[in-house]
Amino acid sequence: MPIREKAQIMTATEMERALNRLAHEIVERNRGTKNLALIGIRRRGVPLADRLAKAIREFEKTQVPVGYLDINLYRDDLSTVSTQPVIQSTEIHFPIVDLSVVLVDDVLYTGRTVRAAMDALLDYGRPKFIQLCVLIDRGHRELPIEANYVGKSVQTTDSEIIEVKLTEVDQNECVLLVEKV
Numbered sequence: 001m002p003i004r005e006k007a008q009i010m011t012a013t014e015m016e017r018a019l020n021r022l023a024h025e026i027v028e029r030n031r032g033t034k035n036l037a038l039i040g041i042r043r044r045g046v047p048l049a050d051r052l053a054k055a056i057r058e059f060e061k062t063q064v065p066v067g068y069l070d071i072n073l074y075r076d077d078l079s080t081v082s083t084q085p086v087i088q089s090t091e092i093h094f095p096i097v098d099l100s101v102v103l104v105d106d107v108l109y110t111g112r113t114v115r116a117a118m119d120a121l122l123d124y125g126r127p128k129f130i131q132l133c134v135l136i137d138r139g140h141r142e143l144p145i146e147a148n149y150v151g152k153s154v155q156t157t158d159s160e161i162i163e164v165k166l167t168e169v170d171q172n173e174c175v176l177l178v179e180k181v
Contacts, residue, residue, distance in 0.1 A: 003161065003178040009154055012173035015135065018151035019048065022133055023055035025149050030100050033060050035128065037099045039067040039092065041117050044106035047168040048135060052104060067092035069103070074116035090120070097125040102149070106164040108134040111145035136175060138162050 010018065030036050033056060040049030046068045053066045068091040103117050114132055121130065133149035138156045152175075154162060159180050165172040 002181050004181050005176055006160065006179050007177045008174055009136070009162065009177050010152060010175035015151070015173065015175065018135065019051050020055050022149045022151055023052045024059070026052065026102055026131075026133065027056060027060060029131075029148070033062050033064050035099050036102070037065045037067065037094065037096060037127075038102050038104055038133075039069050039096075039117075039121065041103060041105040041113065042068060042070045044164055044166055044169055045069075045104045047166050048106060048133075049104040052102075052133070065094045067094065067096075069117055069120055071113065071116040071120050074120045090124075092124050095125060096121070096127045098128045100129040100131065101127040102131045102133050104133045106135050106166075107162045108132070108137045108145070108147050108150075109140055109162075111141045111143035114145045115143055135164060136162050 027033060038049040038053050040046035049066050053064050056064050070090045101121065103114065103121070105113060108114065118130060121127070131148040132145070134147045135151040137147055137150045137153045140156070140158065154177065156162065156177065161178050161180065163176040163178055165174050165176065167173050
């Protein structure tokens, strides 16, 4: 599918500022870091969760547990995406029971990824709370899901796509608005 770049939504510096703000909001809303854990949704939610944990560690001087969640087998569109889904590992090396878990992802769109993530997460136990942190909320929800923490809200059309580029995955650092042509 050919696409063309329409605009740069965030620079690397703006992304860093947003993540630092989000880290502070997470700690403030949870009244500290006790019983708090971050879980990144694979793919780009993983480095974002790591970055949030690093920011929290720098200003709180404490380590927040971080896990990584693969949701591919929980997707409601699995049969339309691929006949051979690429399964990555889920890495949650701590009990989540009674924790305040913050799911971290790059873009919130229809809400279906978050629904799949909650289904997958509950296979590991019953957290006290599940919260959602996203770098970009682009609207167009199909499910009643809302982020607790949002780096930036961007109104888009159905033909537009938000591309989050992260150094760890893309060797580039920015958020782009692109359009299908």
